[in-house]
Amino acid sequence: MAIVAAKLAQEExxxxxxxxxxxxxxxxxxxxxILLENHASFLSRGxxxxxxxxxxxxxxxxxxxEISIEFGIKGPSFGxxxxxxxxxxxxxxxxxxxxxxxxxxALAGGAEAVxxxxxxxxxxxxxxxxxxxxxxxxxxxxxxxxxxxxxxEGAAILLLESEKHLLSRGGEALAxx
Numbered sequence: 606m607a608i609v610a611a612k613l614a615q616e617e618x619x620x621x622x623x624x625x626x627x628x629x630x631x632x633x634x635x636x637x638x639i640l641l642e643n644h645a646s647f648l649s650r651g652x653x654x655x656x657x658x659x660x661x662x663x664x665x666x667x668x669x670x671e672i673s674i675e676f677g678i679k680g681p682s683f684g685x686x687x688x689x690x691x692x693x694x695x696x697x698x699x700x701x702x703x704x705x706x707x708x709x710x711a712l713a714g715g716a717e718a719v720x721x722x723x724x725x726x727x728x729x730x731x732x733x734x735x736x737x738x739x740x741x742x743x744x745x746x747x748x749x750x751x752x753x754x755x756x757x758e759g760a761a762i763l764l765l766e767s768e769k770h771l772l773s774r775g776g777e778a779l780a781x782x
Contacts, residue, residue: 607668607716608675610760614712615676618764618776625770627681627708628669629699630762631691631715636663638721668716672762680708689754691715692761699765700782709770716760728756 607630615622639656640663646654661667666684673682681702685695692715699713728734735753737743744755771778 606718606758606760607714607762608671610714610716610762611672611676611712614714614762614764617779620710620764620766620774620776622676622678622710622712625680625709626678627699627702627711627713628672628676628678629681629683629685629695629702629711629713630666630669630672631685631687631693631695632665632668633686633688633691633715633717634719634724635665635686636667637719637724639663641721641723668760672712676712678712685715691717696763696765703765703767710764710766712762713765714760714762716762718758720756720758725756728754 611628614620639659643655643659656662661670664670664684665686666682669682669684672678685691685698687694695715696713699708699711702708702711725734733753735743735751735755737752744757745751746754765782766776768778770776
């Protein structure tokens with residue numbers, strides 16, 4: 606999901622990654638589904654059925670690493686794990702890296718896909734999920750009368766770049782931080 610979002614950002618910006626960039630991707634929980642699948646295989650068929658790629662795939666930095674590999678990006682690449690704020694936090698860190706002159710550009714954002722029975726049960730037991738049965742009004746995070754949140758899945762990656770880098774490549778700014 607993160608790679609697709611990064612490709613969409615690249616295409617929208619008409620941007621080809623060059624030297625001097627970074628990848629910063631946030632996730633709240635990470636690759637829980639692959640862990641659960643491998644755990645089930647382990648219990649039913651033994652240790653030899655556990656994927657040798659389990660650990661690298663479930664690490665929170667995996668989306669950033671996969672984007673870096675896909676695009677050949679050699680600069681800083683890391684994951685941010687700060688619960689529901691992870692994607693915003695990643696974008697903020699990328700912005701600061703550009704502002705401090707550490708990099709000229711960054712692909713930044715987040716990805717999450719954890720709508721699983723165990724996750725829904727855990728958030729429900731916490732009392733964190735909305736009890737509102739109406740899908741049109743259940744998710745309202747800033748409403749005084751909210752009663753919880755609605756779990757979702759998705760990915761969004763943005764290209765952030767210094768003004769100097771944007772102008773040097775003849776790019777068009779869609780927004781400014």
